[in-house]
Amino acid sequence: xxxxxxxxxxxxxxxxxxxxxxxxxxxxxxxxxxxxxxxxxxxxxxxxxxxxxxxxxxxxxxxxxxxxxxxxxxxxxxxxxxxxxxxxxxxxxxxxxxxxxxxxxxxxxxxxxxxxxxxxxxxxxxxxxxxxxxxxxxxxxxxxxxxxxxxxxxxxxxxxxxxxxxxxxxxxxxxxxxxxxxxxxxxxxxxxxxxxxxxxxxxxxxxxxxxxxxxxxxxxxxxxxxxxxxxxxx
Amino acid sequence: xxxxxxxxxxxxxxxxxxxxxxxxxxxxxxxxxxxxxxxxxxxxxxxxxxxxxxxxxxxxxxxxxxxxxxxxxxxxxxxxxxxxxxxxxxxxxxxxxxxxxxxxxxxxxxxxxxxxxxxxxxxxxxxxxxxxxxxxxxxxxxxxxxxxxxxxxxxxxxxxxxxxxxxxxxxxxxxxxxxxxxxxxxxxxxxxxxxxxxxxxxxxxxxxxxxxxxxxxxxxxxxxxxxxxxxxxxxxxxxx
Amino acid sequence: xxxxxxxxxxxxxxxxxxxxxxxxxxxxxxxxxxxxxxxxxxxxxxxxxxx
Numbered sequence: 001x002x003x004x005x006x007x008x009x010x011x012x013x014x015x016x017x018x019x020x021x022x023x024x025x026x027x028x029x030x031x032x033x034x035x036x037x038x039x040x041x042x043x044x045x046x047x048x049x050x051x052x053x054x055x056x057x058x059x060x061x062x063x064x065x066x067x068x069x070x071x072x073x074x075x076x077x078x079x080x081x082x083x084x085x086x087x088x089x090x091x092x093x094x095x096x097x098x099x100x101x102x103x104x105x106x107x108x109x110x111x112x113x114x115x116x117x118x119x120x121x122x123x124x125x126x127x128x129x130x131x132x133x134x135x136x137x138x139x140x141x142x143x144x145x146x147x148x149x150x151x152x153x154x155x156x157x158x159x160x161x162x163x164x165x166x167x168x169x170x171x172x173x174x175x176x177x178x179x180x181x182x183x184x185x186x187x188x189x190x191x192x193x194x195x196x197x198x199x200x201x202x203x204x205x206x207x208x209x210x211x212x213x214x215x216x217x218x219x220x221x222x223x224x225x226x227x228x229x230x231x232x233x234x
Numbered sequence: 235x236x237x238x239x240x241x242x243x244x245x246x247x248x249x250x251x252x253x254x255x256x257x258x259x260x261x262x263x264x265x266x267x268x269x270x271x272x273x274x275x276x277x278x279x280x281x282x283x284x285x286x287x288x289x290x291x292x293x294x295x296x297x298x299x300x301x302x303x304x305x306x307x308x309x310x311x312x313x314x315x316x317x318x319x320x321x322x323x324x325x326x327x328x329x330x331x332x333x334x335x336x337x338x339x340x341x342x343x344x345x346x347x348x349x350x351x352x353x354x355x356x357x358x359x360x361x362x363x364x365x366x367x368x369x370x371x372x373x374x375x376x377x378x379x380x381x382x383x384x385x386x387x388x389x390x391x392x393x394x395x396x397x398x399x400x401x402x403x404x405x406x407x408x409x410x411x412x413x414x415x416x417x418x419x420x421x422x423x424x425x426x427x428x429x430x431x432x433x434x435x436x437x438x439x440x441x442x443x444x445x446x447x448x449x450x451x452x453x454x455x456x457x458x459x460x461x462x463x464x465x466x467x468x469x470x471x472x473x474x
Numbered sequence: 475x476x477x478x479x480x481x482x483x484x485x486x487x488x489x490x491x492x493x494x495x496x497x498x499x500x501x502x503x504x505x506x507x508x509x510x511x512x513x514x515x516x517x518x519x520x521x522x523x524x525x
Contacts, residue, residue, distance in 0.1 A: 033477075035478055082495075100477040128418075136408050158429045165443070211507075
């Protein structure tokens with residue numbers, strides 16, 4: 001298995017390097033924004049990747065509520081954590097792009113704000129997992145994940161309407177604005193590379209979760225066993 | 235009924251109590267207890283008053299400005315007052331192991347949730363009714379839009395906060411640092427509702443637009459999350 | 475030229491975050507596998523003692 005992981009890691013490294021080249025060199029310079037626009041090739045794929053990870057978390061949480069098995073819960077926690085990592089990247093690259101282009105750090109851009117709310121929801125999910133006591137952690141977290149994901153369309157609608165009331169610059173251009181094919185290529189290359197990379201990291205996190213559970217279970221078993229052995233001897 | 239005399243061999247007919255019966259009895263019990271002790275009410279009232287006063291010191295707007303910012307200020311203060319109320323929702327039940335007893339009873343789990351939510355709703359509405367005159371006084375508020383719309387927004391918004399708040403309060407009692415855990419998981423999910431209630435209130439106060447979209451959003455939010463809460467409360471109650 | 479600073483910052487921060495997370499994961503993984511090794515060795519010892 002270790003060989004497979006190393007092979008997969010090399011593949012993602014190659015893809016990421018190729019995509020980086022496409023983003024910085026292959027894609028042409030944007031007319032109005034200049035080279036800063038290249039942040040787009042990291043900002044947007046990270047956003048798409050985190051949405052997909054959160055969607056997987058939603059499915060895994062529902063599956064867990066039905067089946068109550070270890071695997072779906074481990075998938076849930078892994079995708080949530082890696083999703084938050086990618087989401088953090090989106091939230092930092094966004095302002096770094098907005099500032100030189102529009103002179104402002106933040107804008108109530110529908111997508112950026114939805115990303116912020118999603119980040120808040122999943123960070124609260126991770127904190128709940130950390131602070132819940134006892135065996136109910138997984139169930140409670142899965143329930144929160146369901147709430148969180150159902151909230152997302154409402155968040156998007158609210159912010160879209162808010163923006164029509166208070167017009168703001170849109171980061172990343174409007175939907176379907178014409179895009180140069182070389183830019184599209186760089187965008188898709190980075191998306192593929194980040195998806196492959198995310199898959200690797202999520203798998204590693206998933207494995208860590210499974211092994212941690214087994215170790216904890218073994219510790220608990222030993223503790224009970226010791227207690228039985230020594231308690232009985234008295 | 236049957237003419238056969240009751241003996242120890244005759245099984246007693248039991249029926250699962252109806253949702254509304256249990257809800258009503260739990261609700262009236264809570265009201266009676268609250269009324270007798272006035273425990274939570276007094277401290278929360280004072281907290282609400284303090285919030286209003288402190289916000290009034292922080293912002294000293296002209297009449298024109300006050301209409302455009304009052305919406306946000308009012309709902310933020312209601313939000314904090316509501317959290318204080320929500321945090322003690324299940325405290326009494328925990329102290330007396332009522333939840334354990336409830337779990338083994340045939341009563342539907344939703345009845346307890348409904349009772350608590352409705353109780354919290356009434357309580358927070360009372361808080362809002364008491365805090366609003368203070369805001370009107372401190373900010374010299376006068377609404378340009380119709381007041382009945384403000385009332386409707388208040389009802390929809392309060393239910394939005396309370397239904398999720400009651401549910402998450404049940405989750406947070408199973409965590410360490412439960413008092414901070416409730417707002418921590420409640421606030422992010424409430425964001426669309428908060429945007430809606432603040433903007434609806436602002437739009438009505440300033441008379442700049444119709445609040446229809448915001449009210450519809452709040453209604454949808456209420457519908458979606460009331461359904462989700464009712465469906466999942468059983469899971470949370472029995473999580474062990 | 476100034477705007478390129480933001481471009482560099484964005485790319486560097488992205489990788490700082492990803493590498494930071496990977497380091498965090500490997501630290502935790504190392505701890506768990508040490509734990510696992512210790513468990514394995516103590517179980518061998520106790521099964522030897524019980525014979």
